[in-house]
Amino acid sequence: MNKKRVMLACAIGAILILVGSGVARCAMQPPQNSPDEGIEEVAEKTGGNSIKDYVGSAWSAEGGSKTLAIADGVMVERDGESTAVTYFDVISEDPDDGGLSVNVTTTKGPRDTPKQGIVKIDSSTTSTTITCDAFSLSATYTLDASPDNKVSLTAHSGKLNDLLESDDGEISSAITAWAAKRSPYATSATWDGEVYIDCNGKTATTSFTLNDGAGTLVQLRYDQKTKELSAL
Template sequence: MRKNTLVAGLAIAAILMLVGAGAVRCVASNIANGQEEGETPATNQSREDGASNGSGAYDSLTNAVWVAADGSGATCEFKEGMMVEKGSRLEATPLTVISEQSAKGQTVITIEPVKNGATAPQTALIVSGLDGAREVASDAFAISKSYVERAGGGGRFNVYGASKEYLELAGTTEEFLSDAISAYCEKRVPSATAATFDGEVFLDMKSGLCSATFHANDAASTIITVTAKSGALTVAG
């Protein structure tokens, strides 16, 4: 009886050794392939901060010129993996495009922006309107709430007669002034391609406001008022 028990025990031990050896070979094979037991193979879907996933809708933003819808003259340039706003200051925001969806005349581009060196919560670029007259809005913007596409594929809106003295009083540049009036006309006077300075400036020394009027070259010769304070421009009709 004892002899039979001993033989059975040796047989079981031999089986366990064979099973154990097989398990070791399996784990070793997995490690050789860069995979430990219990792990699933890594996929090649990781993203680096600032890298676009090739979104067609986002790419279309990079091919246009964008000016602030509020008429402040600020601009936004969309690049691969980054958007750059220029106004009273410069704001560069790295981003990753996550997805895009289009419905009812709007395209929603979900992005993951980077703020202050850290990944911020996902938000969206909401694009509306037809090509050549689109508007893009986003909580990720730092200078203006939304930007409009400048007509003519980036052709500059012309402003005539703005003297050096006026630009100094307004604390602005001819380019910044042109962008501000262009953004206003884009939505309010779409047929205008230029505006001419009337030559008069109103300066409020107490508040620091500097205002001047321009005439657009549309059929109605629309009067445009530009108010400047601390380098920021406000355009109104």
């Protein structure tokens, strides 16, 4: 992009650089923060009072050959060959000393008719388990320690590194730290090809999609003043 054009765009306000197409267009408003910014920490082994407390938790069955991850409004099962996604809306929750019962409606896709069901989290023994009649790959999963996965980046333009002033390792580390609390089984992130530059705020913001079965979006922001790269 011509240097004079960038300077002109900065004078106007914020600029959106579409790296994939080489097109630049001006925007008067910077992008909004990710809606899940400030999300709660994952629950400990026991004691969650809401299913939201288990967002980002890791579960397994049959010796680890099957896994379950809970995100906001979605549960993703995997067995190495297939992925089963269950979308849910909470109707009511009933926590007690032995765990948590959650009345939900579930669907497998956007065109499905919602079905009523129950998610039961049982922490009355040394192991915390979860069951749901909408599960496809296993009837029951056991809460595990989150896997120590490092999220790698898929192939991307080197302009991403230039605009964020960060190498792949730094970008990967920021995404990995975010995913560990929200999408523990993610192992790779695909860049969406766009970087939003707020010339007034001196920040650059972009997003990635995780390979967690739910297509979870991660937003990264680079502060040109503090040189800090953070995931939102």
